Amino acid sequence: MKISFPRMGYSYIAFKWLVENLGHECIVPPEPSNHTLDLGVRYAPEFACIPFKILLGTYIEVAQMGAQAVITSGGMGPCRAGYYWVMHKYLLEEMGLPMQIIAMEMPLLNLGDFWGKINRLRRSGGVSLKELARILKITWEKVKAIDDIEIRSHQVRPLEVKRGDTTRAINEGLAFIDAAQREHEIAEARQEALARLDRVPQDQSRNPLKIGIIGEIYVVLEPAANHYIQLLLGEMGVETDRSIYLSAYARKNTIVNLEGDLFAIARPYLNEAPIGGHGVNSIAETILYARHGFDGVVQLAPFSCIPEIVAKSIIPAVSRDFDIPVQTIFIDEQTGRAGVQTRLEAFVDLLQWRRSRRETVVEKRVLQG
Numbered sequence: 001m002k003i004s005f006p007r008m009g010y011s012y013i014a015f016k017w018l019v020e021n022l023g024h025e026c027i028v029p030p031e032p033s034n035h036t037l038d039l040g041v042r043y044a045p046e047f048a049c050i051p052f053k054i055l056l057g058t059y060i061e062v063a064q065m066g067a068q069a070v071i072t073s074g075g076m077g078p079c080r081a082g083y084y085w086v087m088h089k090y091l092l093e094e095m096g097l098p099m100q101i102i103a104m105e106m107p108l109l110n111l112g113d114f115w116g117k118i119n120r121l122r123r124s125g126g127v128s129l130k131e132l133a134r135i136l137k138i139t140w141e142k143v144k145a146i147d148d149i150e151i152r153s154h155q156v157r158p159l160e161v162k163r164g165d166t167t168r169a170i171n172e173g174l175a176f177i178d179a180a181q182r183e184h185e186i187a188e189a190r191q192e193a194l195a196r197l198d199r200v201p202q203d204q205s206r207n208p209l210k211i212g213i214i215g216e217i218y219v220v221l222e223p224a225a226n227h228y229i230q231l232l233l234g235e236m237g238v239e240t241d242r243s244i245y246l247s248a249y250a251r252k253n254t255i256v257n258l259e260g261d262l263f264a265i266a267r268p269y270l271n272e273a274p275i276g277g278h279g280v281n282s283i284a285e286t287i288l289y290a291r292h293g294f295d296g297v298v299q300l301a302p303f304s305c306i307p308e309i310v311a312k313s314i315i316p317a318v319s320r321d322f323d324i325p326v327q328t329i330f331i332d333e334q335t336g337r338a339g340v341q342t343r344l345e346a347f348v349d350l351l352q353w354r355r356s357r358r359e360t361v362v363e364k365r366v367l368q369g
C-alpha cells in the first residue's frame with residue numbers, strides 16, 4: 001500500500017522509515033508550501049483552523065502523488081481536532097480522491113487503538129511480530145535523535161559566526177539519521193550530528209536573549225506553518241526553547257516536561273481544565289519559562305483556535321504576575337512571513353531594552369553599595 005502522513009518538522013524522517021519497514025511504500029509529504037495552503041483553503045470550510053487547511057492541502061498533494069492511505073493522529077477532549085480526520089475523509093471523497101485515513105489515538109491514552117491499527121499495518125506489509133518490535137524501537141530512536149539534534153541547533157544558531165552554518169550542519173546531521181538503519185548506527189549518527197553542530201564556529205562572548213515558544217501543537221511543530229519562527233529568531237541572535245517535541249511525551253528532555261503536572265501549575269489561573277488542545281499548557285508553560293529566567297515568550301495560535309484564545313485571555317495576568325512579556329502571533333492564511341518577522345523584531349527590541357535596563361539597575365546598585 002502507498003502510505004503517507006502529515007508533515008510535522010523533521011519527524012518525517014522517522015515516519016518514512018517506519019512506513020517503509022512495515023512493508024509499504026512511503027509517499028513522503030512535501031514541505032507545506034503556498035500551494036499546499038491554497039489547496040486547503042479552497043476546499044476547507046472557511047472557519048476551519050489553519051492546521052485543518054494545511055493538512056487537507058497535504059492530503060490532496062499526497063493523493064495526487066499516489067498515496068492510498070494516510071496515517072494521522074486522532075484526538076480527544078473538547079477540541080475539534082478529534083473530528084478532523086473524519087471531515088478530511090469526506091472532503092477528499094467529494095473531490096474524487098478517496099483516501100483511507102488511519103487515525104491513531106495517543107498510545108499512552110488508548111493503547112488498544114494504537115496497537116490494533118499498527119498490527120493491521122504490520123500484517124498487510126508481511127512483517128512478523130518480532131520484527132515489529134524492532135521497527136518500533138528504531139523509529140523511536142530516530143524520533144529521539146532528531147529532537148536532540150534540533151534542540152542543540154537552536155542553542156548554536158544564535159552564536160554562529162557565519163549565518164547559515166548551523167542550518168548546513170543540522171541538515172548534514174539529519175541526513176545521517178535518515179541513512180542509519182540500526183540502533184547503534186543511529187547512536188553514532190546522533191553523536192556525529194551533535195559534534196558537527198558543536199564545531200560550527202561560535203562567538204561565545206554573546207549572551208543571547210532566551211525566548212520560549214508555546215502554543216498549538218501543529219503550528220509549533222511545523223516550521224512552514226509558523227513561518228520558520230525558530231530559524232528567524234535564531235538568525236536574530238535569540239536562543240529559543242520549544243515547549244513541544246514529539247519525544248517529550250515519553251521522556252523528560254525539555255524545560256517544560258521536566259516540571260511535571262502542567263494542569264497543577266496553571267490551576268491558579270484556570271480551574272476549568274481541560275479546555276482542549278494545548279490551551280492549559282500555554283498558561284503553565286509561560287509560568288515555567290518565567291521561572292527559568294527566559295526573557296520572553298511567543299505564543300503561536302491558529303486563528304479561531306478556541307484553546308489558544310482562552311489561553312491568550314489569561315496570559316496577560318500571568319505575564320504581569322511573573323514579569324515576562326508574551327507576544328501572541330495568530331496564524332491564518334493571510335499571515336505573511338514579512339509581517340511575522342517585523343513583529344518578532346519589535347518584540348526582540350523590547351526584550352533587549354528590558355535586559356539592558358535591568359543590567360543598568362544592577363550596576364547602579366553595585367556602585368552605590
Ligand code: SF4
Pocket residue numbers: 049050051079080081216217276277278302304305306307308
Ligand atoms: S487546538 Fe486549535 S488549532 Fe488545533 S485543532 Fe484544536 S481548535 Fe484547531
